[in-house]
Amino acid sequence: MKKKIGILGGISHTSTIKYYQTIMNLYYERFGNYYYPEIIIHSLDFQYFTDLENELKLQEYEDYIVYSIHCLENAGADFIIMAANSPHSVLSNVIKRACIPILSIVDAVGVEAQKKNLKKLLLTGIKYTMQSDFYKSGMRKYGxxxxxxxxxxxxxxxxxxxQELVLDNMLDKSRENFLEIINRYPADGVILGCTELPLLLDNKDTRIRxxxxxxxxxxxxxxxxLCDSSRT
Structure with missing residues (x-):
């Protein structure tokens, strides 16, 4: 019996669409049939969410995230993924207020980095994410x-x-600028710590992992x- 996936989305709509599409594509690539897991999406007000981040109104920010989680719980989700990196800055508090599991994007990245024996990573993302501590603290347990x-x-x-990626607009100049930045740092790999950044480039564009x-x-x-906890 498949678990129903709850996606906390809308931050932005572009990444939410990509989450849905990616899960479906991954399932089909693995099984070659259409017995997809059921997915429930609750889409937040992106401007309001971003305003709370920028103004560091963290209690109101946390409350808004929890509101969406409760909507997904009431709709029948068995577990939740938040379709953005930044809300994971308050994950430890949010988990305490949720009734169902929430899967951490930081752990997803950490497990992969550990498998690849990466020791030093450059974090990229929105300013809020880069200036928060949740990735740094989350990666410590992976060394x-x-x-x-x-x-x-x-x-x-x-x-x-x-100004570009959340509107699904990818510019060559921006790709060049981003590559220049990541090439300046002595790191084993780069965390694309904004779920829109993979729209800009992928591993074929650079030697850096x-x-x-x-x-x-x-x-x-x-x-x-799919209840395959051995692969999470």
């Missing part, structure tokens, strides 16, 4: 050091995400939905 770009580079990456947080999270969710 992995996390570094971040400088302030000017963070501003540029943040701009690319919010890229950790696609969206794909890894989707794989974890599919495995959990």
């Amino acid at each position: 992995i050091e996390v570094i971040t770009p400088n302030d000017a580079e963070q501003n540029l990456i943040n701009q690319i995400i919010f 890229l950790l696609n947080s969206l794909n890894l999270h989707c794989e974890m969710a599919l495995n959990y939905a």
